[in-house]
Amino acid sequence: MKYSYCGLSGLQLPKLSLGLWHNFGLNDNYNEAKKMIQFAFEKGITHFDLANNYGPPPGSAETNFGKILKDGLMAHRDEMIISSKAGHLMWTGPYGDGSSRKNLMASINQSLKRTGLEYFDIFYSHRYDGVTPIEETMQALVDIVKQGKALYIGISKYPPAEARQAMAYLRQQQVPCLIFQDKYNMMHRNPEEGVFDVIEKEGSGFIGFSPLAQGILSDKYLNGIPADSRAANPNGFLKREQITQKVVSIVRQLNLIAEERNQSLAQMALAWALRLNVVTSLIVGTRTIEQLQDNLQALDNLNFNNDELKRINLILGGAVL
Numbered sequence: 407m408k409y410s411y412c413g414l415s416g417l418q419l420p421k422l423s424l425g426l427w428h429n430f431g432l433n434d435n436y437n438e439a440k441k442m443i444q445f446a447f448e449k450g451i452t453h454f455d456l457a458n459n460y461g462p463p464p465g466s467a468e469t470n471f472g473k474i475l476k477d478g479l480m481a482h483r484d485e486m487i488i489s490s491k492a493g494h495l496m497w498t499g500p501y502g503d504g505s506s507r508k509n510l511m512a513s514i515n516q517s518l519k520r521t522g523l524e525y526f527d528i529f530y531s532h533r534y535d536g537v538t539p540i541e542e543t544m545q546a547l548v549d550i551v552k553q554g555k556a557l558y559i560g561i562s563k564y565p566p567a568e569a570r571q572a573m574a575y576l577r578q579q580q581v582p583c584l585i586f587q588d589k590y591n592m593m594h595r596n597p598e599e600g601v602f603d604v605i606e607k608e609g610s611g612f613i614g615f616s617p618l619a620q621g622i623l624s625d626k627y628l629n630g631i632p633a634d635s636r637a638a639n640p641n642g643f644l645k646r647e648q649i650t651q652k653v654v655s656i657v658r659q660l661n662l663i664a665e666e667r668n669q670s671l672a673q674m675a676l677a678w679a680l681r682l683n684v685v686t687s688l689i690v691g692t693r694t695i696e697q698l699q700d701n702l703q704a705l706d707n708l709n710f711n712n713d714e715l716k717r718i719n720l721i722l723g724g725a726v727l
């Protein structure tokens with residue numbers, strides 16, 4: 407595994423991290439989930455990304471992760487970076503959603519209980535809710551660190567202006583923002599339009615989620631929608647309608663470049679998203695050990711020549727997912 411320092415901090419993160427949004431809930435295959443987490447850790451994937459609402463049902467990914475830790479991995483707690491988040495709908499009523507101090511404080515206590523952890527390494531505000539003052543959310547994060555419930559804090563999906571404001575507040579409180587988490591992949595390049603600038607100026611790290619566009623940036627949808635894929639899963643966030651002819655045509659063209667590079671398309675998509683120094687790590691969300699093995703091999707070839715980058719840009723054109 408290759409590791410990078412997270413922004414200006416002293417914390418190193420693996421280039422590939424494992425996320426538990428899908429595939430680790432109560433409805434998923436627990437034995438495969440356990441094997442994937444153990445395998446990931448053996449391969450140097452030290453970072454596991456959770457949130458209060460991951461499942462389904464919400465909370466079950468944290469509960470399962472806690473069980474897997476208890477089953478042996480807890481002995482390695484000091485070798486792991488475990489994150490969780492609060493900010494999306496988790497329980498009914500006015501306090502189970504959004505970025506209020508009330509929600510964050512209640513939520514981290516619930517997440518610690520579900521996972522059986524004494525602390526999270528990173529705790530995030532999952533989103534800017536458009537209502538809660540930035541100072542309220544950031545002060546809650548600062549206090550969470552002061553209470554020893556998290557070592558570092560991060561923010562996710564904040565628009566660039568609000569991210570700048572949040573990071574300035576955190577810096578003033580001497581609990582700097584460790585990391586910014588946002589969607590980043592070949593078909594979703596928004597962080598290039600503002601977020602990366604803020605991060606570089608503030609010295610935060612960046613971790614990209616959905617680096618394979620939930621599986622679209624692999625060869626699985628080239629000939630239809632496989633029954634075991636996320637697009638076919640009624641609980642999945644990816645919808646069949648998103649696998650359009652235009653998307654498949656782009657993926658086919660990208661696949662040809664991946665073949666020339668002797669990489670799977672998934673490997674090339676990961677290498678591409680890691681090409682910028684500002685990207686500390688990517689969170690992959692695998693369903694099987696084989697997918698994880700495939701993705702790990704991306705790290706064997708992270709270099710692109712100018713011709714490849716130009717051709718990829720041309721193919722992507724205005725592709726937006």
Ligand SMILES: NC(=O)c1ccc[n+]([C@@H]2O[C@H](COP(=O)([O-])OP(=O)(O)OC[C@H]3O[C@@H](n4cnc5c(N)ncnc54)[C@H](OP(=O)(O)O)[C@@H]3O)[C@@H](O)[C@H]2O)c1
Binds near residue numbers: 427429587620689692
């Ligand atoms: N901060 C936020 O708001 C936010 C939002 C979303 C996600 N996240 C984080 O990011 C993590 C990753 O998100 P994601 O699951 O969307 O990531 P992703 O890596 O883009 O998609 C994962 C899916 O891609 C497919 N896949 C993975 N490796 C493959 C391979 N080598 N070959 C073929 N298919 C492959 C699998 O789909 P199939 O199941 O179809 O095989 C897998 O379920 C989440 O678990 C979560 O931790 C954060």
